[in-house]
Amino acid sequence: MTETVPAAPGPTVPYDVVVLAGGAARRLGGADKPGLRVGGRTLLDRTLAACAGARTTVVVAAPRPTARPVRWAREEPPGGGPVAALEAGLRLAAAPHGPAPQPPAPHTVVLSADLPFLQEGTVRRLLTALQDTGADGALLTDAGGREQPLVAAYRTAALHHGLSALSATPGGLSGLPLRRLTGALHLTRVPDPQASFDCDTWDDIARARARIREHGHVLDEWITAVKDELGIDLDVDTGVLLDLARDAAHGVARPAAPLTTFLVGYAAAMGRGGPEAVAEAARKAAALALRWAEEGDGDKEENSGGPSAPDAG
Numbered sequence: 001m002t003e004t005v006p007a008a009p010g011p012t013v014p015y016d017v018v019v020l021a022g023g024a025a026r027r028l029g030g031a032d033k034p035g036l037r038v039g040g041r042t043l044l045d046r047t048l049a050a051c052a053g054a055r056t057t058v059v060v061a062a063p064r065p066t067a068r069p070v071r072w073a074r075e076e077p078p079g080g081g082p083v084a085a086l087e088a089g090l091r092l093a094a095a096p097h098g099p100a101p102q103p104p105a106p107h108t109v110v111l112s113a114d115l116p117f118l119q120e121g122t123v124r125r126l127l128t129a130l131q132d133t134g135a136d137g138a139l140l141t142d143a144g145g146r147e148q149p150l151v152a153a154y155r156t157a158a159l160h161h162g163l164s165a166l167s168a169t170p171g172g173l174s175g176l177p178l179r180r181l182t183g184a185l186h187l188t189r190v191p192d193p194q195a196s197f198d199c200d201t202w203d204d205i206a207r208a209r210a211r212i213r214e215h216g217h218v219l220d221e222w223i224t225a226v227k228d229e230l231g232i233d234l235d236v237d238t239g240v241l242l243d244l245a246r247d248a249a250h251g252v253a254r255p256a257a258p259l260t261t262f263l264v265g266y267a268a269a270m271g272r273g274g275p276e277a278v279a280e281a282a283r284k285a286a287a288l289a290l291r292w293a294e295e296g297d298g299d300k301e302e303n304s305g306g307p308s309a310p311d312a313g
Contacts, residue, residue, distance in 0.1 A: 015106075136187060
């Protein structure tokens with residue numbers, strides 16, 4: 001039985017993530033779907049950014065460059081379908097690795113690699129719903145109410161139990177649809193038409209690319225893309241920096257805006273500071289820009305003769 005629950009983001013709980021990225025993308029003419037770019041970032045990297053808090057991240061596909069380190073798995077045989085791919089990913093996630101091996105996390109987030117609008121907060125909502133309801137899994141539903149089992153959080157033990165049962169059937173896991181596994185689980189539904197949007201066709205890719213360029217999204221998308229490209233994780237008040245750029249452009253000269261914001265970032269980095277250091281450097285630079293502008297206004301008054309002085313009599 002599936003129930004719908006409102007789920008709010010809660011504290012992060014330990015989880016592993018398995019990303020299925022080895023599909024044939026037939027509706028895209030066999031294109032390399034995980035490698036397609038939306039907002040300058042590959043679909044795979046956008047998905048991986050949403051689950052950066054995972055204890056272990058496994059991508060089931062042929063290895064490729066990614067924005068953050070992951071482990072790579074491959075189903076047998078390659079192209080054996082989502083159930084076989086999930087089993088391969090879970091098996092690798094459970095394998096000891098690193099200098100201090102840990103047991104598998106109690107929860108596993110399972111994702112496809114074509115989710116351009118998935119956010120870290122959505123992953124937290126799924127994990128919170130899973131904890132709060134006692135279900136075997138929590139999955140998103142799309143705008144039409146359809147369940148999305150590849151945007152979901154599951155209890156790891158429930159997945160292993162279901163996969164073991166299916167493995168014992170004639171033919172094993174290869175070629176099985178995912179509903180053969182999820183149909184036996186007690187699932188909770190979390191509606192989210194935006195985060196569940198996936199890119200199956202070229203029209204979907206075009207819609208995703210158009211949406212991130214809308215006025216309300218483009219700045220956040222651009223900043224996130226730049227941070228990923230530069231390998232930095234820093235949340236700053238963009239309003240402060242935009243105000244600084246405006247003050248520098250108006251009070252000094254237009255080219256001063258990008259140069260000043262660069263220097264502010266450099267100063268904060270030299271001081272090994274975080275968002276507070278950026279804000280303090282921006283405050284100092286903005287005050288300087290205002291003083292600069294005031295001097296210019298004073299010069300204009302002096303050159304025009306300044307305010308009229310009263311007659312001495």
